[in-house]
Amino acid sequence: MIRFIRWLLFPVALLYAAIVWLRNRLYDRQLLRSTAFDIPVVVIGNLAVGGTGKSPMTEYILRILPPAMRVTVLSRGYGRKTKGFRTVATTDDATQSGDEPLQIKRKFPQTPVVVCEDRVKAIHQIKENSDAVLLDDAFQHRALRPSFSILLFDFASILKPMLPLPTGSFRDSLYESKRAGIIVITKCPDDIDHAQKMKIIAKFRKYSQAEVYFSSIAYEELVDSQGIAFTKEELTLTSVLLLTGIAKPEPLAAYLLPLVARLEQLNFGDHHQFTSTDLATVQQRFEDLAGTKKIIITTEKDWQRLPPSFLASHPIIIAPIRQQILFNEASSFDRAINNAFLQQRSVNEY
Structure with missing residues (x-):
């Protein structure tokens, strides 16, 4: 029944897709303003709604970055009952900070975690005390111009027709993958093989030359x-x-x-x-x-x-879960991520 209703809403989905496409083109042509910063601002995001593994990816990145680097995690704080800029504390509850920012803060207590609906405003407030900023869900936040974007796709979703909301689950079309610095196919099955890998990569090559990595969820003790x-x-x-x-x-x-x-x-x-x-x-x-x-x-x-x-x-x-990079490409992925956090800072030092 729900599927039938979604198909009835297909004209609405086409209208939604057209509005989103127009909005993106206005940002691409700088007719709508976006803000860049002089420190690395790395965004994790997706094109579909939910369930791609942004939190495990955030944790993975925090583990591989140099301990001396002052990285601030910035989130919208979805699900919280507070408003505006808030620094997350380990003693918060989820209604104050949102469940995912609170999880990150409790697992990485030395890492500053901030929530704010206006990501540009938040970065202005935190940049003086940060070497870099990591945003856990901001690929569609075009008012912010990141220095690097990590785009996640759930393995199951990449094999299905990519229909826009509300008929499908996609907020943006695959064309927007052109803005990604890295693409990661998450939640891959254990039996994914080289042929499947190359077929998926070929699907992205119509739009993006970004490196495509594959990951799976590992369940910890x-x-x-x-x-x-x-x-x-x-x-x-x-x-x-x-x-x-x-x-x-x-x-x-x-x-x-x-x-x-x-x-x-x-x-x-x-x-x-x-x-x-x-x-x-x-x-x-x-x-x-x-x-x-x-x-x-x-x-x-x-x-x-x-x-x-x-x-x-x-x-x-x-x-607990953690992200693991497949096909023996973890070292390559880690280098690319570290470069994303170091490159702009090095440029700005000259």
Whole structure:
């Protein structure tokens, strides 16, 4: 039914695509103003709506940059109830900062993390104390002219027709990949081969000469809120309620299914703010879960949004993930990223 309604809205999708195309051309011809800065400003983004792995990519980049480099992470702070410029603290909750910025801050406490709807205004405020700025979702924010853009595509989406919203899930056409410095195909399956790789690269070559890399999600050891590991051996005897509020929970469910005694899922929308009614539903589903040994598994992003009282009274286990670059190209990718953060600064020093 939903799919049928989406196709009924196809004329709206065509109108949306035309408006977005016109807006981009106005920026390309500098008829609409965009602002550049004299420090490296690196953008991570996508053309589709949600679920491409921007947060894991942000974390990957923070891990490979020189420790002495003062990088500030800037985000819109989607899902927060505050407005304007805000410096994220580890003691915040998701309603103050948004779940993804809070996750980044808690994992990288020494890294400044800022949220602001107006990314240009925010960079003006932080640039004096930053060597570079990393934005986690700003490819469509054309009022900002980045020094380098990393464009992400979910593997499943790249194989389907790229239809614009609301019929499809794309905010921009593939033509806009011409603005990318690097393209990354994320969430690739384990069995992706060289032939598939070259077919996907050929698809981009009509629009962009950017290097195309491929990555997959690696699931790290499950941990509790104190960082204590929950081993795979324990999982085999455990019933699990998988609680998620992310765009695409299917890969995590598929990963856990063969590892656990029993798996049930309770899925909410991406960035969902859990209400007391939601938590009562979770409580009931957990109580109804069969088995004497049972836990709730959730993602790092969802964990940020669960109330401390709920976390303290339930056996919550977190499933951390990380990005890994495929086809033995991690060193090449890392060099390209480091160059993106160093190049403009070197130019500006002359």
